[in-house]
Amino acid sequence: MLRKFALRLRKDIYTVTMLIAIKDIGNYVDQEVTVRGWVYDRTDKGRLQFILLRDGSGIVQGVAFKKEMAEDQFELASKLTQESSIIITGTVRVADQAKKSIPPGFEIGIKDLQVIQMTQDYPITPKEHGVEFLMDNRHLWVRSNRQWAILRIRATIIKAMRDWMDNNGFLLVDTPIITPAAGEETTTLFNIDYFGETAFLAQTGQLYNEANMGAFGKVYCFGPTFRAEKSKTRRHLIEFWMIEPEIAFCSLEELMDIEEALQVYIVEQVLAKHRTDLEIIERDISKLEKIASPFARISYDDAVARLQKLVAETDDPEQKELLAIEWGSDFGSPHETALAEMFDKPVFVYHYPSAVKAFYMQPVEGRPEVCRSVDLLAPEGYGEICGGSERISDYDTLLKKLEHDKLPVENYAWYLDLRKYGTVPHAGFGQGIERTVAWICGLPHVRETIPYARLLNRKYP
RNA sequence: UCCACAAUAGCUCAAUGGCAGAGCAAUCGGCUGUUAACCGAUGGGUUCCUGGUUCGAGUCCAGGUUGUGGAGCCA
Numbered sequence: 001m002l003r004k005f006a007l008r009l010r011k012d013i014y015t016v017t018m019l020i021a022i023k024d025i026g027n028y029v030d031q032e033v034t035v036r037g038w039v040y041d042r043t044d045k046g047r048l049q050f051i052l053l054r055d056g057s058g059i060v061q062g063v064a065f066k067k068e069m070a071e072d073q074f075e076l077a078s079k080l081t082q083e084s085s086i087i088i089t090g091t092v093r094v095a096d097q098a099k100k101s102i103p104p105g106f107e108i109g110i111k112d113l114q115v116i117q118m119t120q121d122y123p124i125t126p127k128e129h130g131v132e133f134l135m136d137n138r139h140l141w142v143r144s145n146r147q148w149a150i151l152r153i154r155a156t157i158i159k160a161m162r163d164w165m166d167n168n169g170f171l172l173v174d175t176p177i178i179t180p181a182a183g184e185e186t187t188t189l190f191n192i193d194y195f196g197e198t199a200f201l202a203q204t205g206q207l208y209n210e211a212n213m214g215a216f217g218k219v220y221c222f223g224p225t226f227r228a229e230k231s232k233t234r235r236h237l238i239e240f241w242m243i244e245p246e247i248a249f250c251s252l253e254e255l256m257d258i259e260e261a262l263q264v265y266i267v268e269q270v271l272a273k274h275r276t277d278l279e280i281i282e283r284d285i286s287k288l289e290k291i292a293s294p295f296a297r298i299s300y301d302d303a304v305a306r307l308q309k310l311v312a313e314t315d316d317p318e319q320k321e322l323l324a325i326e327w328g329s330d331f332g333s334p335h336e337t338a339l340a341e342m343f344d345k346p347v348f349v350y351h352y353p354s355a356v357k358a359f360y361m362q363p364v365e366g367r368p369e370v371c372r373s374v375d376l377l378a379p380e381g382y383g384e385i386c387g388g389s390e391r392i393s394d395y396d397t398l399l400k401k402l403e404h405d406k407l408p409v410e411n412y413a414w415y416l417d418l419r420k421y422g423t424v425p426h427a428g429f430g431q432g433i434e435r436t437v438a439w440i441c442g443l444p445h446v447r448e449t450i451p452y453a454r455l456l457n458r459k460y461p
Numbered sequence: 462u463c464c465a466c467a468a469u470a471g472c473u474c475a476a477u478g479g480c481a482g483a484g485c486a487a488u489c490g491g492c493u494g495u496u497a498a499c500c501g502a503u504g505g506g507u508u509c510c511u512g513g514u515u516c517g518a519g520u521c522c523a524g525g526u527u528g529u530g531g532a533g534c535c536a
Contacts, residue, residue, distance in 0.1 A: 045499090046492040065493070082486090100496055120487090121471075126497050127485050128473050132528055188534090204536095229534060230462070242536065322532095332533075375536095387536060432536035457528075 017089075022058035025092055025106045034089045035060060035108065038143070039080050039119075041100075041126060049077045051110070052100055053088060054143070061098040061107040062088050073113045082125070083143070085116040102276060131447075138452055139461045149277035150448055153270055154437045158222075160269035161243045161431070164262050165220045170245060173212040175205030175221040181411040188228040201226035206428060207360075207415050209246035210391060213426055214418055220245040232456045234445040235333065235383055237434055239454040246428035252372040252390045255427040256348050259376055259386050260295050262431075263346055267291040270440055283442045287380065290344050297348040300370065301327070303339055310338060330356035337381040346385070350374040359405045360398065361389040362425075374429070382439035388429020395419035 018033045025033075037055030047066040052059055064077040080086065089112040098107040123137055124144060134141045141147050162172070178194065179202050190201040205221035212219040222243045229236070245258065267288050270278070278285055298306070304327050311323050322334040330352070331339070340347060351364055354371040361371035372390035377383060392398040398419055402409050409416075437449035447453040452461065 041496085043495045043498060044492090045495060048493045048495080050495050050498090052496090061496085063494080067493095095494090097494060097496080122486090123471070125472065125486050128497095130473075130529090133472070225536080227535075231534060232529095233531075233533095233535095236535070240536070330534090333535095334532090384536060430536060435536060 022053075022055045022060045022101075023103065025058070025060055025101075025108075026103060028092045029094060029106070030091065032089065032091050032111070033108065034087060035062075036087045037085070039082055039084045039086060040143075041082060042080050044078060049074075049080075051077065051080060051088075053086065053108075058102040059100060059145075061095070061101050062090065062110045063107055064110045064113070069110065069113070076115055077110065077113055079118070080115070081119050081122065083122040083140075084119040087114040087116065088112065102280075135447065135453070135458060136460070142451060145280055147448065149274075149280040150437065150441050150443070151451060153274050153277050153441055154433070154449060156270055156273050157266055157437055157440060158241075158243075158433060160266045161262065161433075162222060163269075164265045165243070165245060168218075168258075168261075170218045170220045170247075171212075171216045173209070173216060173219045173221060174223065175202065175208035175212075175244075177202045177223065177226075181408070188230075190226050190228045203227055204242070204430060205244050206246065206430065209244055209428060210418055210426065211414070213246040213248050213428075214422070217248045218245070230456060233333070235435060235438075237446055237450065237453055237455065240446075240450070241433040242430045243433065244428060244430040246426065248424050248426045250390070250427040251425065252350060252374060252427060255388055255390070255429060256295075256297060256350070256374055259348075259374075259388065259429055259431075260293055260346075263295075263376070264291060264293055266436070267440065278441075281441055281443075283440075287344070287442070288440065291346070295346050295348055295376075296343050297350060299350055300352045303331070303349045306342065307335055307338060328353050328355065333383055336377050336383040340377040340379050340381060340383065344379055346379060347377050348374050349377060357389065359401050359407060360391050362392050363397075372427075376429075376431075378435070378439040380439065380442070382435060385435045385439060386429050386431045388427065390425065390427040393419060393423045393425050395423065 018028070018031065020028055020033045020035060022035060022037070035053060035055055037053045040052040040054045040059055042052070043050040049064040051062040051064060053062050064074060066074045069077070088108060088110050090108040090110040092106060092108055094105060095107040096105060098105055101107060122140070124134070124140055142151060165172070178192065178199050180199060189203060191198050192201065203225055205223065209219055209221055220243055223241065224239055225242050226239055228238065247255070247258070250258075271285070271288055278288075304325055307323055307325050311320050311325075314320055314323070323338055325331070325335060339349065350373065351370045352373045352375070353369060354361065354363055355369075357371050357373050361373045364370045364372055374388050375384045376386035378385045392401060395416060398416060399409070402412055434446040434449040437443070438446050441449070443449060447455060
C-alpha cells in the first residue's frame with residue numbers, strides 16, 4: 001500500500017516542470033514553477049486564499065484566486081490545514097505584501113494544487129505555547145520559523161569552526177565515544193555495559209587529542225560529549241557537542257590567539273550568511289558586529305580583584321552575597337556574568353588556581369598554585385564558551401600530579417607514554433557548540449540550540 | 462542535591478470558599494490582498510494525584526507527582 005502510494009507520488013514528481021527551492025525564488029520572477037512542501041499557515045479571505053508554504057529552504061506565499069483555478073482545486077485550497085503536505089504550481093511574481101515569505105517580497109499565483117496529505121489537528125498553533133509543551137513536541141517544533149532559523153545558524157557555526165580549523169593546518173582526527181576511564185576526574189560519567197565490563201561515555205576527547213597531536217601536529221576532534229551531572233540550568237545539557245583543538249609547540253598566549261581568531265571568524269560567517277535568520281530570532285546584530293580582535297586578556301588575580309571591587313561598590317545585599325569571592329575559588333555563573341558584562345567582546349581569564357582545574361594543566365613557573373589555563377567568557381552573560389590550557393609536558397611532573405590528585409595511575413599509562421617519547425610543550429581547548437549558538441543567537445536557554453536536547457528531566461523525543 | 466514558584470478545555474490563561482470562563486485551535490457559515498486577518502455560530506472539562514478541613518474546595522491544609530526559574534558542578 002505504502003509502496004504503491006510512493007510510486008504514484010514519484011510519477012507526479014517527475015511530471016512537474018521547473019521544480020525549485022524557495023530560497024532561489026528570486027531567479028524565477030514571471031516564470032511558472034513548482035514548489036513542494038508543507039502549509040505553514042493559511043489566511044482565508046473567501047474567494048481568495050493566502051497559503052504560506054515552506055519547503056525547508058524558505059517560505060513563500062501562495063495565492064489562490066477562485067476564478068483562476070479549477071473549482072475542486074480551489075475547494076481543496078480553502079480547506080488546507082496547517083502542516084498539510086502539498087505541491088503547488090504557478091507563476092512567481094514580486095509582491096510587497098508578501099512580508100512573511102523568506103526571502104521576502106515574492107509570491108506564487110497558484111494554478112495547480114496537489115494535496116499529498118491533509119493534516120488533522122497539528123498541535124503547534126501560531127499562538128503562544130509553554131516550554132514543556134514545545135519540548136514535548138520538539139519533533140514538530142523544529143518546523144517553526146524561529147527554531148528553523150536557530151538550527152540553520154548552528155549548522156553554519158559548526159561549519160565555520162571546522163572550516164577555520166581545516167584552513168589553518170589542523171587535521172580532524174576523531175576520538176572514541178566509548179572510553180575505558182574518565183578523562184577528567186571531577187564530573188560524573190555515564191557507564192555502559194561493555195560485554196560484562198564497565199565502560200564510560202566520553203566527557204572529552206582531549207587526552208586522545210594529545211596522542212593524535214604527536215602524530216599530526218595540529219589536530220581537532222568534533223563530536224558529542226556526555227555528562228551525567230545533575231545540572232539544571234540554562235547553560236547545561238547532558239549530551240552536548242564540542243570542538244577540541246590540540247596544538248604541538250603551543251604556548252598559552254598562542255592558544256588565546258587561536259581562540260580569538262576562531263571566534264571572530266565564526267561571528268563573521270554568521271553575519272555574512274544569516275541576516276534573515278538573525279532577523280527572525282530578533283537578534284541585536286550591533287552586539288555581534290562589535291566582535292573583533294583584540295579581546296581583553298585578564299588574569300584570574302585581576303578578575304578576582306575586579307569582582308571584589310564590584311562587591312565593595314554595590315549597595316544591593318543580594319548582589320553582594322552572590323558575587324562574594326575569595327582568591328582560590330572557582331567562578332560561579334554570577335561571577336562569570338559580572339566579569340563578562342565589563343566588556344562588550346569575549347574576555348579571556350587566564351592563570352586559574354591549579355586546585356580548581358584539571359590535573360593535566362601546566363603550573364606557572366615560580367607560582368605553582370596557579371596554572372597555565374584560560375577560559376573565554378562570552379559577552380551578554382553567556383559565560384564560559386571555551387576552556388583551555390597548556391598541558392603538563394614533563395613526565396615526572398605529570399606523574400606527581402596524578403598521584404597528588406589520587407588518580408589511578410595505571411589507567412593513564414598510555415597518556416604518560418606521550419611524555420616519554422618526544423614530549424613537547426602543547427596546548428588545547430574545548431569549545432561548547434550549544435553555548436556558542438546560545439550566545440550568537442542571543443537565546444535564553446541552550447535547549448533551543450540543539451535539535452533534540454537531553455536535559456536532566458528530558459530524553460523525549 | 463538545595464531554594465523559590467507553578468499545575469484549570471488541544472494550547473495560552475482567568476475565576477473574593479458559593480452556577481467552570483475567555484482568546485486561540487477545531488467544526489460550520491460569510492468576505493478578492495491577508496500578515497497572530499476579521500465577523501457570526503457550534504462542540505469541547507477526572508480543575509495533576511491521594512487524603513483532610515468545611516453546609517460547600519479549582520480556591521484552604523498535609524503528603525506526593527510533574528514542570529519552570531535559580532544555586533552548586535561544568536563547556
